[in-house]
Amino acid sequence: AQRVTQPEKLLSVFKGAPVELKCNYSYSGSPELFWYVQYSRQRLQLLLRHISRESIKGFTADLNKGETSFHLKKPFAQEEDSAMYYCALTVADKLIFGTGTRLQVFP
Amino acid sequence: NAGVMQNPRHLVRRRGQEARLRCSPMKGHSHVYWYRQLPEEGLKFMVYLQKENIIDESGMPKERFSAEFPKEGPSILRIQQVVRGDSAAYFCASSPQVGRGTNTEAFFGQGTRLTVV
Numbered sequence: 252a253q254r255v256t257q258p259e260k261l262l263s264v265f266k267g268a269p270v271e272l273k274c275n276y277s278y279s280g281s282p283e284l285f286w287y288v289q290y291s292r293q294r295l296q297l298l299l300r301h302i303s304r305e306s307i308k309g310f311t312a313d314l315n316k317g318e319t320s321f322h323l324k325k326p327f328a329q330e331e332d333s334a335m336y337y338c339a340l341t342v343a344d345k346l347i348f349g350t351g352t353r354l355q356v357f358p
Numbered sequence: 359n360a361g362v363m364q365n366p367r368h369l370v371r372r373r374g375q376e377a378r379l380r381c382s383p384m385k386g387h388s389h390v391y392w393y394r395q396l397p398e399e400g401l402k403f404m405v406y407l408q409k410e411n412i413i414d415e416s417g418m419p420k421e422r423f424s425a426e427f428p429k430e431g432p433s434i435l436r437i438q439q440v441v442r443g444d445s446a447a448y449f450c451a452s453s454p455q456v457g458r459g460t461n462t463e464a465f466f467g468q469g470t471r472l473t474v475v
Contacts, residue, residue, distance in 0.1 A: 257400075287466075294361070295401075295449065295466040337400060345391060345414060346451075346464060350400035 253278050253342045257349035264328050265357050272323040272352045274312075274338030283341040284321040286312055287348075290334045298323075298336070308332070328356045360384075362452050363432075364467035371440045371474050379435040379470045383452030390433045391464065392425060395447040407433060440474045447471050 254277040264270055276282055286298040299307045301314040301321060312323045321338060333356045338349040363382040371377050383390050388409050393401040394417075403417040407427040418425065422440075427433040437444055448471075451464040 255400075294468045295451075297463045300463075343414065344389075345403050345406050346393075346401075347403065348393070348401040350398075 253340060253347050255338050255340050255347055255349035257336075257338055257352050259352045260350070261353045261355065263355040263357065266330055267327050270323075270325045270328045270332070270354065270356075272336050272338075272354065274321045274323065274349060276319050276321065276338075276340050278319075278340055278342065282314070282316075282321075284312075284314060285339045285341070285346070286310070286321075286323050287337040287339055288334050289337070295337070328354075330356050330358055332356050362450055362465050362467035364448075364450050364470050366470060367468065369470055369472045371472065373441060373474055374439050377437040377440050377444070377472055377474075379437075379448050379450075379472070380432045381435070381450030381452075381467055382432040383450075384454075384465055387452035387454050387465070389453045390427050391451040391453075392433075392435050393449045393451065395449065395469075397446075401449060404435070437472075440472075442474050445472055445474045 256275045258273055284301045287295050288298040289295045299305055310325045312321050314321050335351050335353050337351045339346040365380050390407045392404040394404055395401045405418050405425045406414040410429050422438045424436045447469045449469045450467045453464045
C-alpha cells in the first residue's frame with residue numbers, strides 16, 4: 252500500500268541550528284515526492300518537489316530510493332521557518348500526505 | 359487570480375443536518391481534489407474530480423458523502439445527516455493538469471472547518 256510516514260510530530264530547534272524533517276514512503280512504482288508547508292493562518296503551499304531538484308528558502312530534499320526517504324533539510328534554521336511541514340507522494344494523480352511535522356524555531 | 363476559494367470558512371451543524379462545502383478552483387484549473395484533516399492527523403484524500411466527472415472517489419466514505427463539480431459553478435462536497443465524527447477541516451485543491459512528469463502543482467484553499475454539535 253502507498254504510504255507516507257513522518258515520524259516526528261514536533262521538531263524544536265534554535266535559530267541557526269540545522270534542521271532535518273524526516274519523510275519515508277512506501278510505493279512500488281517510481282515515486283514523485285513533494286514537501287508542502289503551512290505557515291500560521293495561511294493555506295497549504297508547495298515548498299519543493301524532487302523532480303525539480305531545487306532549493307527553496309534554503310531547504311533541500313534528496314530522494315533516496317534505497318532508503319525510500321525524502322528528508323527535508325536546511326543548514327541554518329530561521330524563526331520564519333516555523334510552520335507545519337507535510338511530505339506528499341503522488342499516486343494516480345492524487346497526493347498522499349504524511350501526518351505532518353510541526354517545526355518550531357526558537358530565537 | 360484570487361486562488362482557490364472555499365466557503366464557508368467555518369460551518370456549524372447539528373447532528374442529522376446537511377453540510378455543503380464549496381470550492382471555486384483557480385481560474386483555468388479543471389481538476390479539483392478534496393481532502394479531510396481530522397484532529398492530530400494528516401490530510402486524507404477523499405475525491406478527485408474534473409468538470410462533470412468523478413475520476414477517483416476511493417477516499418470517500420461509502421454513505422452520506424457526495425461530491426460534484428458541475429460545468430458551471432463551484433465544486434460541492436455534500437455531507438448528509440452529519441455526525442460528530444464528521445467534524446474536521448476540509449481542504450480543496452485545484453490544478454490545471456495532471457500526469458506524471460508534468461511537474462504540476464496543486465493549489466490549496468484555506469479550508470472549511472466543520473463542527474458538528
